[in-house]
Amino acid sequence: MAIDSGLASFSETLWTAATGTYLLAVVGYTGEYAFGKTGRIADTSPAVVREPAMAGVSSGGSVAGHGSTGYGSTSTGSPYGAGRVQRGSDASRRWGVAAVAFTILGALFHLASVAIRGIAVDRVPWGNMYEFTLVVALVATLAWLGTLVKMPQLRYLGLFVMMPVLLLMFLAGTFYTKASKLVPALQSYWLAIHVSSIATAEGILLTSAAITAMYLVRSRFERRSAAGITTGRFAGVGSRLPASASLDKAAYRTVAFAFPIYTAGVIFGAIWAEAAWGRYWGWDPKETWAFVAWVVYAMYLHARATAGWKGNRAAFINLFGFAAMTFNFFVVNIVISGLHSYAGLN
Incomplete structure (x- = not known):
């Protein structure tokens, strides 16, 4: 079967769309991380670090052991933020929801790009560095989305996962190989x-x-x-x-x-x-x-x-x-x- 150049070109267009959408997702995760409250940590961790106090007085001004800032504390006076339990603002949540939506949309573009590449060349779509890099990036994205299904409270960490994925997508472009047998x-x-x-x-x-x-x-x-x-x-x-x-x-x-x-x-x-x-x-x-x-x-x-x-x-x-x-x-x-x-x- 001959190479379908039209489908191959469409696959490359979808790769471009996926890369751009992942970039928007990274912007969204960055927004949630930057504007969200550090109190989200209390929801994602079984324990938090005891915050140092001076002269037996907590950073919130109360005496240790009597409403002081410690494990599981709800005080917001600490300069470290490790023990806060404030919720993120509505704006930060909107950033996060948008980031996940862009991640899902990008994954769909990405999956379609890989699948159509395979149809265009009439074989499995991982026969060279360009194709293999796309597949690895796709698996990493799907693994992250699977993590969010189990632990949605970790959403704000998406910046640290999707940045390497975005880097792989750009690298795939440098490894580009024309569709071939x-x-x-x-x-x-x-x-x-x-x-x-x-x-x-x-x-x-x-x-x-x-x-x-x-x-x-x-x-x-x-x-x-x-x-x-x-x-x-x-x-x-x-x-x-x-x-x-x-x-x-x-x-x-x-x-x-x-x-x-x-x-x-x-x-x-x-x-x-x-x-x-x-x-x-x-x-x-x-x-x-x-x-x-x-x-x-x-x-x-x-x-x-x-x-x-x-x-x-x-x-x-x-x-x-x-x-x-x-x-x-x-x-x-x-x-x-x-x-x-x-x-x-x-």
């Missing part, structure tokens, strides 16, 4: 199975990395607040994030969900390699870095499950795994030549 080496049903598993896992792990970055900011804020330090880099951001324990748990659960999918993708790739090249594993650069990322994420889950590692040590392992996966995604595909050099950029 697959090279012979990729003409296998394993392309649908192997690459879809990897793309799904990487999209979900992108969400985990964003949550982990937020955890590190919040954790630093909590430590400095406990020491009575209220200023510093990211202090304003840290005061508005959920409790570090909640973010740590969310990052762990996200990796725990994505890791089996990523493992399956690596196994499927090995099976495909045996069918295509007569060996399951050959330490090709792509295979090697996929294995490095897998080992790091396995170390992260093992440390959490057996050694009880939490906090910054676990967070840095998580981010290192994402860095290895990102290196494999960009540098290996673009710079390093190997048996998996099918980025379609040349």
Whole structure:
């Protein structure tokens, strides 16, 4: 079947529409984050940091233990905002609702773009870097929307998730590849199975990395607040994030969900390699870095499950795994030549 250039062009138009709509969503999330009350934290965290008091008097002016600002406090006098329970303003909620609406609309444009690209080329739409990047960004967006269904109170954190998605959409434009048939080496049903598993896992792990970055900011804020330090880099951001324990748990659960999918993708790739090249594993650069990322994420889950590692040590392992996966995604595909050099950029 010949390439349908008309449908391919329409898919690219939908990509442009999705990118623009995601940009509007980011503006909406920024508006809710900027204009909303920090008291939203009390709704998204099981516990809040005890706010430092001077001479036994709370920041609201009452004596500690008698209406003072502490765990679960409803005082609004703290300069830190970690324990406030004020609701966001109507304006901030409107920003948030608009952001979610734009995210959903953008996801629909995005999904249509990927699906129509597949119809135009008469194959699965992830045969080169342009298409694969679009799929990863789509999975990350759907993962975020799925999170909102379960935990709508986290809506104001959309800025930190959708910004990486928007970056991926712009990068997809730099990776643009004209609609074409697959090279012979990729003409296998394993392309649908192997690459879809990897793309799904990487999209979900992108969400985990964003949550982990937020955890590190919040954790630093909590430590400095406990020491009575209220200023510093990211202090304003840290005061508005959920409790570090909640973010740590969310990052762990996200990796725990994505890791089996990523493992399956690596196994499927090995099976495909045996069918295509007569060996399951050959330490090709792509295979090697996929294995490095897998080992790091396995170390992260093992440390959490057996050694009880939490906090910054676990967070840095998580981010290192994402860095290895990102290196494999960009540098290996673009710079390093190997048996998996099918980025379609040349």
